[in-house]
Amino acid sequence: MNTVTQMALVAAVGSALGLAANAFSPHPAALRQPVLSAAESGGGACAMPASAAPSTSAPPPWRPVRIGVEEAKGLCTACLAGFVDARGPHEFAHGHIQNAVHLPPAGHPDEAAVVAQLRTYPLVVVYDGDYSCAVADDVAGRLRRAGLTDVRVLQGAWPAWVAGQGPSAAGICGACGPEAFGK
Amino acid sequence: MSLLARAARFLLGALFLWASVTKVPDMAAFAESVANYRIVPPSLVPVVAAALVGMEIASGVALVLNVWARAAALLLATLLAVFTVGLASALARGIDLACGCFGGNDAATWWTVLRDLVLLVWALGVAASSRPDPARAP
Numbered sequence: 001m002n003t004v005t006q007m008a009l010v011a012a013v014g015s016a017l018g019l020a021a022n023a024f025s026p027h028p029a030a031l032r033q034p035v036l037s038a039a040e041s042g043g044g045a046c047a048m049p050a051s052a053a054p055s056t057s058a059p060p061p062w063r064p065v066r067i068g069v070e071e072a073k074g075l076c077t078a079c080l081a082g083f084v085d086a087r088g089p090h091e092f093a094h095g096h097i098q099n100a101v102h103l104p105p106a107g108h109p110d111e112a113a114v115v116a117q118l119r120t121y122p123l124v125v126v127y128d129g130d131y132s133c134a135v136a137d138d139v140a141g142r143l144r145r146a147g148l149t150d151v152r153v154l155q156g157a158w159p160a161w162v163a164g165q166g167p168s169a170a171g172i173c174g175a176c177g178p179e180a181f182g183k
Numbered sequence: 184m185s186l187l188a189r190a191a192r193f194l195l196g197a198l199f200l201w202a203s204v205t206k207v208p209d210m211a212a213f214a215e216s217v218a219n220y221r222i223v224p225p226s227l228v229p230v231v232a233a234a235l236v237g238m239e240i241a242s243g244v245a246l247v248l249n250v251w252a253r254a255a256a257l258l259l260a261t262l263l264a265v266f267t268v269g270l271a272s273a274l275a276r277g278i279d280l281a282c283g284c285f286g287g288n289d290a291a292t293w294w295t296v297l298r299d300l301v302l303l304v305w306a307l308g309v310a311a312s313s314r315p316d317p318a319r320a321p
Contacts, residue, residue: 006254007261010241011234014258018237019230022210029214029232034225036218130290131219 064140067152069164072125082121086128086139098167105138115146127154188312195309196246203239220269256310263303271296
């Protein structure tokens with residue numbers, strides 16, 4: 001038996017094995033349901049789990065509410081939300097939501113001024129570059145503790161914004177800014 | 184086969200066996216990782232994800248047991264080449280995604296691409312040092 005045939009057999013047996021393993025997995029992939037990428041679905045791993053409610057009687061910890069790209073785009077073009085970019089400086093420099101404030105997890109040199117600027121918006125949207133939104137969740141929690149009441153995290157993060165053709169640094173949201181809303 | 188070659192084969196098999204087994208407890212999450220590469224059509228993602236895990240398991244077992252090791256190493260090299268191209272393509276397109284490797288949720292970087300390239304070379308080395316087929320060997 002030649003190597004190519006052996007490869008095909010290993011692949012075939014492996015595929016069957018994988019499907020069997022999936023059947024016995026505690027969290028199997030639903031074979032008949034299409035799985036969209038986080039950017040395409042606007043959620044993916046970034047979406048809040050349905051079973052997020054804690055089992056104990058203790059009050060649930062605050063968790064950032066998600067906001068979809070389409071809704072966030074509308075708020076951006078209407079200048080009704082402040083945007084916070086929680087990614088690294090290089091990613092921010094490469095491209096970001098128009099007029100987004102850069103606020104990495106490590107903090108901002110003038111964080112008080114940034115928070116004061118964000119207070120001029122009725123709603124603040126935080127995003128990062130990771131589809132799990134872990135960094136954005138951290139920054140959103142920090143803003144919440146700083147006293148901002150309505151802080152949400154962008155579903156699907158920056159990739160979803162790009163895929164949704166949301167206004168970026170080179171986009172169409174040039175009028176959007178704290179001074180525009182403060183007028 | 185030298186001791187070094189045998190060790191390389193065994194370790195490569197053990198590594199992929201471990202990598203695949205860590206994915207089995209949450210195959211749904213791995214399917215999401217595969218989807219985020221945006222290479223496979225959404226309807227095929229769950230089946231492809233399950234098949235990938237299974238192929239890693241089968242190849243890992245074959246390498247550890249030295250059964251059809253050359254074919255298993257070449258299959259892994261093929262998978263690694265696909266992973267590497269897919270990952271590099273996603274990163275080049277500015278798509279931030281979790282690698283999906285080793286059952287984790289760590290963000291993929293160019294270091295991940297480099298690691299995959301190292302594994303690819305490793306797999307090709309194992310394939311080159313393994314006999315094509317024991318039955319045909321002189």
